[in-house]
Amino acid sequence: MERRAFLGAVGAATGLLAAPAVVRAQAPITLNGASQFNPEHVFNRTMTKFQELVVQYYGRPVNFVMHNNSSLGLEKQYFEYMSAGRAVDFAIVSPAHMSTFSRAAPYIDAPFLFRDLAHWNKVLDADLLKPVADEVERRARVALIGYAGGGVRNIFSSRPATNMAQLRGLRIRVQGAPIWSRTFQAIGMAPQVIAYNEVYNAIQNNVIEAGENEAAGVEQMRFYEVGPNLILTQHAITIRPLCFSVQTMQRLPRELQEAIRRAGKEAGTFGRQTESSEDGQKVDALASAGRLKKVEFTERAQMNAAVQPVMAAYAKEIDAEQIHNRINALTS
Template identity: 30%
Template sequence: MKKVLGMFLGLTIILLLAACGGSDSAQGEGDGETITWKLGHLANEEHQWHKTAEKFAELVKEKTDGKLQIEIYPNEQLGSEIEVLNSIEAGTVDMTISGESMQNWAPEAALMAVPYAFKNEEHLKKVIEGEIGKEIESAIKEKVGVTPLYYHLRAPRNLTSKKPIKSPEDLEGFKMRVPNVPLFMDAWEAAGASPQVMAFSEVFTAIQQGVIDGQENPVDLIHSASFYEVQNYVNKTQHVRSWIYVVVGNEQLNSLSEDMQAAVKEAAKEAQEYGMKLYKEETDKYIKMLKDEGMEFVEVDQDAFAEAMKPAVEKSLNEEQLKLYEKILKAAK
């Protein structure tokens, strides 16, 4: 009898310990339990996206009384943009920062970075925050399985060179690097340049050695890559204006109570305003830094570049994308 009683007590203690251990890592909305979301992205700790993500995490914690916490993993610690999107689908990651890469699932997302689709920043914001933006968000939600919470504007892409480039005519014989985006290759070829795909890490040396004459990127990347050491001009082509979303998995968001979902959306709205302020400050800062390093900013005939690239852009889009593209162009009027 004593043996049976001893075994029973021992089993009870084991079960109690197991139960206590499980409650520490529980994910749910029970009493005292904390939900943790993992956010993986590609930027470094100094980047405005990361700083805004930190602000968002702080706001979420505050507005949910600590019931929802967000852990942030910069520098591709959880994988590349595509890998993290796949991980969200698998349920091992919860959030990321993603843009036109989502066209792998939702073709509509390709319109987030099309050459000369947007005339200026006002036009871009009008599209993002209007009916077209809602259409793109709905497609992302349905086809990618993630919900956009807030967005970041990206600084326009500009062409750098050793001599001024003011019109497509100046591109004759101009060898330039483009990222591995077929549309970029086709658009610059149509404009008269000789584009070639090259890893970003190889561009500085290629310019230095005369393999290429220039490249195109936003001002923050032009500065961080020290292109001012091998290029004299930033030609204000502003050929791609784009944005990027901070997204969370649909399942993760829907698993929250209505109150917590409302808190997340409220935090996202405030983070949006914070991120927009940082974007303006950062962009102005990098322009000044490049000028201080001796780079000259050149006004170009953007209409001529847009006209030259348009046939290549239209050819690259499928019927569904083309309709959205035409809506975007009309929204500028």
């Protein structure tokens, strides 16, 4: 009798000691996101949608911590953190910042790749970018779980230009991927690679004369204050992958991994629809407020013709020739 009582007491005590571990095991998982922008930016709203969908599809609590306003650096750092499996678990990152890990990655966001929004949407719906995404995931250990973007990029400048001759020699900031410098050089401009957060001061101090961005970036970074002429070159339509660290993913329950990939795809669609619909509205609003002057560019066809040999050579160089040809062959 005494032995049974003793064993019962030991079992009860063991259960009490184990209880904290059970509580800890059931505690919500915490995932960290990062953004250069404030919560109103379309990228941040896309990541908020992602968080909501993850919780919905997982069916259990998940803690999300967003580090906004560049508090953890810039997109290049976010991608490096995700690749290393530390500090940042998810973020929206320009493909230009993936070039260290994949030569082909910047191609999916290259200028003059898409003819218009209809063509851009068809390329994404056909999943023509999958070979690039697979390479990034394999080599950088970062999964491209969705595609946001949809902003049409134009040139904001301290001086106007309506044709190719007036663009010649324009000192313009471009992204770090080589294809951006090559294509802008082919047009006759003088591209310079400068950190995104230094563009405003660089124009203000006449280090450069211009930059290029979609409307959301021009508005958020107040580039219109130093580059009030918006030259409507429409040279690119953005693709902004929603990225997730593979190392983080592998530590998570299988059900949560499935929820993250499902939510990422849907959040990316939300981001594309939101940004593409808001882009023109933002440009018009900035123009109506007198902050931007829209400058019609009359030689887009000539500009496109000048860069296509560069694009074809670049695609061949990075073994993306097949993707390049499939994109060009896809009719909008």
